Amino acid sequence: MSAILPGATIGILGGGQLGRMTAMAARSLGYRIQVMDPDPSCPARFVVDACFEGSWDDARAAADLARGCDVITLEIEQIAVASLQAAAKYAPVRPGVAMMEIIQDRVLQKNWLVEQGFPVGEFQTVRSEADLQSAVVTLGSRCFVKSARGGYDGRSQVKIGFDETAISPEATAADAWRLLGQRPAVAEKALDLEKEISVMVARAPNGELKSYPSAANHHEQQILAWSVIPSSIPAVLEAQAQEIARGIAQKMNLEGVLAVELFLTKDGLLVNELAPRPHNSYHASERACVTSQFEQIVRAVCDLPLGDVSVIKPAAIANLLGDLWIGHEPRFDRALAVPGVRVHLYEKHTPRAGRKMGHLSAIGETPEEAIHRVLQAKEFL
Ligand code: ADP
Ligand code: MG
Helix, strand or coil: CCCCCECEEEEEECCCHHHHHHHHHHHHCCCEEEEEECCCCCHHHHHCCEEEECCCCCHHHHHHHHHCCCEEEECCCCCCHHHHHHHHCCCCECCCHHHHHHHCCHHHHHHHHHHCCCCECCEEEECCHHHHHHHHHHHCCCEEEEECCCCCCCCCEEEECCCCCCCCHHHHHHHHHHHCCCCCEEEEECCCCCEEEEEEEEECCCCCEEECCCEEEEEECCEEEEEEECCCCCHHHHHHHHHHHHHHHHHCCCCEEEEEEEEEECCEEEEEEEECCCCHHHCCHHHHECCCHHHHHHHHHCCCCCCCCCECCCEEEEEEEHHHHCCCCCCHHHHCCCCCEEEEECCCCCCCCCCEEEEEEEECCCHHHHHHHHHHHHHCC
16 A cells, blocks of 8 residues: 555645645645745745745755655746756655756747647747748737746746837747747737636556536636636537646656646637646636636545546635735625635735635535626625
C-alpha cells in the first residue's frame, strides 16, 4: 500500500487562494500542511502549519519545504524545473516534473497536444518580430499573442486586430512583440467562441482516474467572471469533452488534478490550455459536487481512493476582483441575504484592480438559478 494517510504532511508550492483552499480541505482530512510562496503573508499563510518564503525559482526553499513533507504538490504551474527537482529529492512531487515541464511552456504544451492528436485552434510559434508579422498574416489579422512562459488571467497576452483605431496590423504586431518582452510566444487565431467550458480530471498514482462533469465559464477582459457546474452542454459534446480531458490526463501520466480548458466553436471542441492544479472554474465543486476539487487533489496526491464527482445540486461562482473594494467595503451582509449564497474570501490584504480577492458561490435548482443568484448577490455588494 502506497497511500499517504491522514496525519502525514503535504507540501504545496505556492500559497495563493488555490493553495489556501487545498490546505483547508487537507486539514479537514487530518493532514498537516506547509507551503512555499514569495509572499510571507500569502492567502494560505493563515491556515497552514508552516510557510516557507521563496520565489518560484528558489530551489533551496523548495528543498527546505520538501524535507519536512511526505508529498509535494503545487498550485501554480510556473515553479522552476530546478525547484521541482530539488523538492523531488525529499518527497514525491505530484504532478511530476516531466508533465510540468511541458505544461509550463505554451509552445511545448501546444505542440504536445498536436503531436498527441488533441484538437487545438490554429496557431503559430513566434520567436521574432518577423515571425509575429507573418503569423498575423497567416492567421487572418485577429489574434491572441501569448507569452510562452508566465501569465494568467489574460496577463502576458496581447490581442491584435481588435482595436479599430490601430494604425495597422503591422504596427500592432511590432508593439505586441515589444509589449511581451521580445520573448517566445504563441500567436493564436482569434476564434468565435460559442461557449467556454472546462473539465477537471483527477488521477492517482495507482492509476484510478475520475473526471468531473464540465463547467461552463464566462470571461470578461480575459478573466473568469463567473462559472457554473454542470455546463448543460449537449450530451454528445459532453462525452467528447470528457474523452479529450481523460485522454490528456492518461497520456500525461497525471498524478494530481488537471483542468482542461476547452473552447466550443462552430467546428466543435478545441483545447485552449491545461492547468495542472485546482482551477478557478471548479471552485463551485465545493457546493455542487459530492467531492470538491480541493479534497480531490489531496486524495489524488496521497494515492487514496478518489472521491465521487457527481453533481448533487447545480452551483455557480462569481469572482470578486479588487475593483469592488474601490470606494467602499463590499456589502457582504447584503449578498448573504440571497438564498443559497456563500462568501469565500482569500485574506488578501491589498485590493488591486483585477486581483482575485474572493468569490461568491450559490446553489440552485437549475444551473440558471445558481447563476442568477450568484450574480444578484454580487450586484448587492
Ligand atoms: P489565461 O492563462 O490567462 O487563462 P487563456 O489562454 O485561457 O489565458 O486566455 C484567457 C481567455 O481569453 C480565454 O478563456 C478566452 O476567453 C480568451 N481567449 C484566449 N485565447 C483565445 C482565442 N484564440 N480566441 C478567442 N478567445 C480567446
Ligand atoms: Mg485560461
